[in-house]
Amino acid sequence: MALMPWSAELELGIAKIDEQHRWLVDRINALHDELGQPAPNRQTLGDILESLVDYTMNHFIVEEEIFKRHGYPQTDAHLGEHNAFTGRIIVLLDQFQDGAEVGSETMALLKDWLTHHILVVDKAYVPFFRAQGLS
Numbered sequence: 001m002a003l004m005p006w007s008a009e010l011e012l013g014i015a016k017i018d019e020q021h022r023w024l025v026d027r028i029n030a031l032h033d034e035l036g037q038p039a040p041n042r043q044t045l046g047d048i049l050e051s052l053v054d055y056t057m058n059h060f061i062v063e064e065e066i067f068k069r070h071g072y073p074q075t076d077a078h079l080g081e082h083n084a085f086t087g088r089i090i091v092l093l094d095q096f097q098d099g100a101e102v103g104s105e106t107m108a109l110l111k112d113w114l115t116h117h118i119l120v121v122d123k124a125y126v127p128f129f130r131a132q133g134l135s
């Protein structure tokens, strides 16, 4: 069972953004699935974590470029959320590379943060993006 099943609720209706959110959800589920194996493979966990950090940062840049190009009024607050999360996942990756395990707290953080961010923080820009003709 996926930790975070994709649902219509998570769709913002902006194709490029939805595709990237879906990829992030898929990787969080992959991390959860690997942890559910009888003997989770550390290399696999590290690869997924690294890809999550890279892709998350890339996704944030994509959103932030749209904000800047179109003058989104909530840019500063939104960037603050992105930067705080980026900081946290970089620390998680560092700790993992120093030998820490990936535990249920980490999985809950990833799931809860991304769910809240998509449903509340990202969703808030949809009317603005739509008014700019993005779909």
Ligand SMILES: [Fe+2]
Binding pocket: 021, 059, 063, 118, 122
């Ligand atoms: Fe997003």
Ligand SMILES: [Fe+2]
Binding pocket: 063, 078, 082, 117, 121, 122
């Ligand atoms: Fe965002």
